Amino acid sequence: MTTINEMHQIFNLQKIQYDRAQPMTYEERVTVLNQIEALIRDNIPELITALQADFGQRDPLQILSADLTGPLATIAYIKKHLRKWILPAKQRSGLMALTGTKQYVYNEPLGVVGIMSPFNAPIDLALDPAVEAIAAGNRVMVKISEYTPKTAALVQKLSQQYLNEKNFAVVTGEADIAAQFSALDWDKLVFTGGSETGKKVLSAAAPNLTPVVLELGGKNPAVVLPDANKQMTAAKIARSRSGNSGQICLDTDYVLLPTDQLDEYVGLITAQLAQVFPTYINNSEYSAIINDRSYDRILGMLTEARQRGTRLITINPNNELVPDVKRRLIPLTLAINPDRDLQIARNEIFGPILSIFTYDSLDEAIAFINSHENR
Incomplete structure (x- = not known):
């Protein structure tokens, strides 16, 4: 040193x-x-x-x-x-x-x-x-x-x-x-x-x-248009967010989806992530969280969202005992329409959480991004 x-x-x-x-x-x-x-x-x-x-x-x-x-x-x-x-x-x-x-x-x-x-x-x-x-x-x-x-x-x-x-x-x-x-x-x-x-x-x-x-870093959004190729879009979002367990500043921090396509995309993203990471423990391709402080911060975000009634979808196809504090492993989690005052909506997540918001018109999506914290 x-x-x-x-x-x-x-x-x-x-x-x-x-x-x-x-x-x-x-x-x-x-x-x-x-x-x-x-x-x-x-x-x-x-x-x-x-x-x-x-x-x-x-x-x-x-x-x-x-x-x-x-x-x-x-x-x-x-x-x-x-x-x-x-x-x-x-x-x-x-x-x-x-x-x-x-x-x-x-x-x-x-x-x-x-x-x-x-x-x-x-x-x-x-x-x-x-x-x-x-x-x-x-x-x-x-x-x-x-x-x-x-x-x-x-x-x-x-x-x-x-x-x-x-x-x-x-x-x-x-x-x-x-x-x-x-x-x-x-x-x-x-x-x-x-x-x-x-x-x-x-x-x-x-x-x-x-x-x-x-x-x-910052709050990097991805806007999915109604006529997008769903399979390709879901694969790109899933693979982008899962890289290094979301610990990449250029990752997609949150996604804006057409309201009537939400459930279909949730299914596609879940299936894609389950295919890429069928297991987490002892899987050399899945990154751990860098340290205990970051691990606790990310779990704190999930706990706050859960207590506020946010719909959370944990992608854990093998039903492993994760989160794992010893190995600092947190499963990939989708947070659906979290309240705007929650940490996962206000702060850069920098972890394996993907917030998904819905919109009914492109103008609404643009207005959402412009009013959102971006750093």
Whole structure:
């Protein structure tokens, strides 16, 4: 685990190493990109194992696709185009051309970039923006979510083996390290995560007037039109919501269905999910909830909805003893027309619950979305 003092030392080292007048050359940037690529390719089984250990149960194929292939694809694309990107771009001079004046745009690096990645895709959302920043000539420091400590520790260890801290470094630690990390005098700070934490990051960065990029979750709706292909639509909704047990910020958070098609879609979605996940316990393809706090939060949402009389449909085809607190497994649950003041209607769910609302006209559906909390 990184101490606050060690974090400051690495930050100061990168600040000293960065020189705006002499940014990293094309060759130096490609070298760092190759080192990150080797870090991933050489250690795919170890990275998958670490993430599975942090979750307790998670689909290895999902880890491969969601966490490891993205940075590799980005590196390949960047190396294909980087030489051209770093060249000055000639611009039209307008009337100034009559004087023989030529105009060029020079793309200059910013300096030292901080990146904070979330637990649901801790490697991808750390390394993907990192390779882009490095390609632009910046130095990079990464803080991986404390909710995935084994993954964070492994990526830190590997980065120390494959890279030089003056170019790229990983820091680990709990919330106190994250708070100090976001308060450093970055040239740019990138954060991916929840809205409430995003507010804290933005507040910590404000005294330094740090440019901040926030990639936050929210209430992502899906509107199903009356003439939609029902089988295909139900399959897409079911598979989207079940990925990583709903712990994906771009998942469908709630669905709007035509009132007269509700029961048919409920049957189709239930059948689709039962086919994809006939069992939950010891099913490596079904992800556990990341930690006890998140598990309790999701169960609290379901308990509140149940107490208020919400129609809840638990999809448990094998009649297993779930929710399972020891394994942090919660079955996929449909919540039909929950009251607007319930947590599952107001807050981002980020778990295996799909709220379904009905509408009678498209204008009504649009008005519902516009009046709904979206972050």
